[in-house]
Amino acid sequence: MQEPNYVLEAQELAVRYGQFRAVQAVSLRLARGQIVALLGANGAGKSTTLRALAGEQRAAGGRILLNGQDVTTWSTPRRLAAGVVLVPEDRAVFGGLTVLENLRLGAYGRPFSRQLRQEIARVLDHFPVLRDCLRMRADRLSGGEEQSLALARALLMRPKILLLDEPSHGLSPGATAAMFSLLAALAAEEGMSLLIVEQQVRPALAIASYAYVIEAGTQALQGPPDLLIKHPRMRQAYLGGE
Secondary structure, eight states: OOOOOEEEEEEEEEEEETTEEEEEEEEEEEETTOEEEEEOOTTSSHHHHHHHHHTSSOOSEEEEEETTEEOTTOOHHHHHHTTEEEEOTTTTOOTTSBHHHHHHHTTTTSOOOHHHHHHHHHHHTTOGGGGGGTTSBGGGSOHHHHHHHHHHHHHTTOOSEEEEEOTTTTOOHHHHHHHHHHHHHHHHHHOOEEEEEESOHHHHHHHOSEEEEEETTEEEEEEOHHHHTTOHHHHHHHSTTO
16 A cells, blocks of 8 residues: 655654753654644643744754655745644734734735635635624634634635644534534545644544644654544543543
8 A cells, every 4th residue: 555645744853942842752744635633731742843843933853844845944934835824722813903804814915806805705605604794803703703713814825734723722512513523624625634733632533534642742642543542541641531
């Protein structure tokens, strides 16, 4: 069986904050159209790993590859231009701007042409809740609406690889289920590759085809969800001992 072509790889990735080793020797791979979950407790190094992959945090060791090319020293804008888009946990929505103005920032540098308006309309098909509040300031949105806006803006950046940090943060159970359903559809219909950092382990594993677990900055477990969910360490630490 031929090995898949990986669009994103981290090889023995290490990240430091001063003398503190936040991440050490983390390796992961992501294929085109694949959803991979990156799991672990608070402070385990998951968000730091995402920031390093996006170029927002300098790697102190190891390599980062995009389509087999070493991009470890590439800047964030250069990785963004290559299709790597990070949606951070805080969502980075500009509260003083309207929903439409936030969306247009996702297409920064492109004129507000008929083509862009059509592209925004297509993106809003995924987020109908935003259609009725395009002129509303973003700081008046609910948590679910704000997360929808962050994702919609990210899609307007035309990502090939979407890095999502806690997409369920602050969402109700119903909104969380809808969000994960949408993420699964984006991978299946758009061929987008998703790397999802989550503390909601079960919903993440339900849509992922592979998962990695980080503990104290190091890689502890990895494997397909159906096997990971049976692992005693996984069950005890992340699934309530079930």
